Amino acid sequence: xxxxxxxxxxxxxxxxxxxxxxxxxxxxxxxxxxxxxxxxxxxxxxxxxxxxxxxxxxxxxxxxxxxxxxxxxxxxxxxxxxxxxxxxxxxxxxxxxxxxxxxxxxxxxxxxxxxxxxxxxxxxxxxxxxxxxxxxxxxxxxxxxxxxxxxxxxxxxxxxxxxxxxxxxxxxxxxxxxxxxxxxxxxxxxxxxxxxxxxxxxxxxxxxxxxxxxxxxxxxxxxxxxxxxxxxxxxxxxxxxxxxx
Numbered sequence: 581x582x583x584x585x586x587x588x589x590x591x592x593x594x595x596x597x598x599x600x601x602x603x604x605x606x607x608x609x610x611x612x613x614x615x616x617x618x619x620x621x622x623x624x625x626x627x628x629x630x631x632x633x634x635x636x637x638x639x640x641x642x643x644x645x646x647x648x649x650x651x652x653x654x655x656x657x658x659x660x661x662x663x664x665x666x667x668x669x670x671x672x673x674x675x676x677x678x679x680x681x682x683x684x685x686x687x688x689x690x691x692x693x694x695x696x697x698x699x700x701x702x703x704x705x706x707x708x709x710x711x712x713x714x715x716x717x718x719x720x721x722x723x724x725x726x727x728x729x730x731x732x733x734x735x736x737x738x739x740x741x742x743x744x745x746x747x748x749x750x751x752x753x754x755x756x757x758x759x760x761x762x763x764x765x766x767x768x769x770x771x772x773x774x775x776x777x778x779x780x781x782x783x784x785x786x787x788x789x790x791x792x793x794x795x796x797x798x799x800x801x802x803x804x805x806x807x808x809x810x811x812x813x814x815x816x817x818x819x820x821x822x823x824x825x
Contacts, residue, residue: 588612591639599790603643610635617723617744624747624785625818627808631751633719638788639811646788648808650747650820653776653784655804662770665763672762673730674771679717680726684735686712692754700795716740716752727771729755729764739768748776749785769802800825 588611597603611634615623620630627648628637638646658666690706697704716726723744729737737755741748750772755764769786776784789807790796799805800823809819 597640597643599646599793599796600643603640603645605643606639606641608637608639612719615719615721617721620721620723620742621744621746622814624744624749625820626812626814626816627818629751629787630719630742630749631715632713632717637811644811645790645793647790649786649789649799649805649823651773651784651786651802652782652804652806652822653748653773654780654782656773656777656802658770658773662766665767666770668762669764669767671731672736672764672767675728675730676725677728678726679720679724679740681709681712681717685738688735688738688756689754691756695757727768729768731759731762736762737764737768739772741772743775743779743781746781747783747785748772748781750787773802 589609591606591608593606594604595607597605610628612619613633615630615633615635623630623635623637626637628635630636640646686707686709689712693702693704693707696702723742725741725743727737727739727741728735729739736759737753739753740751742751750769753765753768755768769784772784776782783806786799786802786805788796789799791800803823803825805823806820807823809821810816812818
C-alpha cells in the first residue's frame, strides 16, 4: 500500500481482482469525512464510487475491463417487459429516507449474500452492525438516501442511492430472493429512472460495467447509456460517449 498524502488518499496495489480470478487490480481510495455536492458530482463524472465515507476508483495498470457507465435517464423509454415489471410491483410499497440500520436490514443483507454465495460463488461472511454502518450509513450527506421496499409490511429490498441535482448514483441493492418473481432489483433501477425523469436529473450512475460478465453484464440492458472512455484525474476533462450495441 502506497500512502499518497495526509488527506487519507492512498493506492492499494496488486490486490486480488473482485471479478476475474486471473487478474490483479490497483485501486485508488479517498476517505472523506464530508463530501460536498460539487466535489461529489465531479468524482462521479470522473468514475469514482462511494461506500460510506470511502470513495474509490480503479487504476489497474494492465486491465480496462471495468467501465464506468451512466444511464441517459431523460431519453430512456421503458420497454414492454419493464412496464410489466412495474405493473407486477403495483403493491410493492416504497419509502425513501436517509440511510439507517435495523435488524431487518442486517438479516436481509445476510440472506441475500448467502443466496449469492451459493448462486454465483460470492465470498460470504456475516456482516456486523459496525461494518454495515461504515459501508452504508456513514457519510450520509443530504444527498444520501435508502429506498426501502415492502410487501405486506415486510422489508424485501434495500437500495442505497445518492440523489444530487445533476445525477443519481445507484450505490448498492440487496433483496429477498423469495420474491424474485417481482424482479425487485430491476424494479429498483426502474424506480430510480422514473424519479430522475420527474426531477429532470439527466444521469443515473450504475457504477462499473463489464461486458458479458456473469455478474456485471446485466447493465447493458439499460439503454441508452454512456461509457467513460478515458481514466482522467479529477482535474482532467472526461470523455463520455454513448454506447452503441
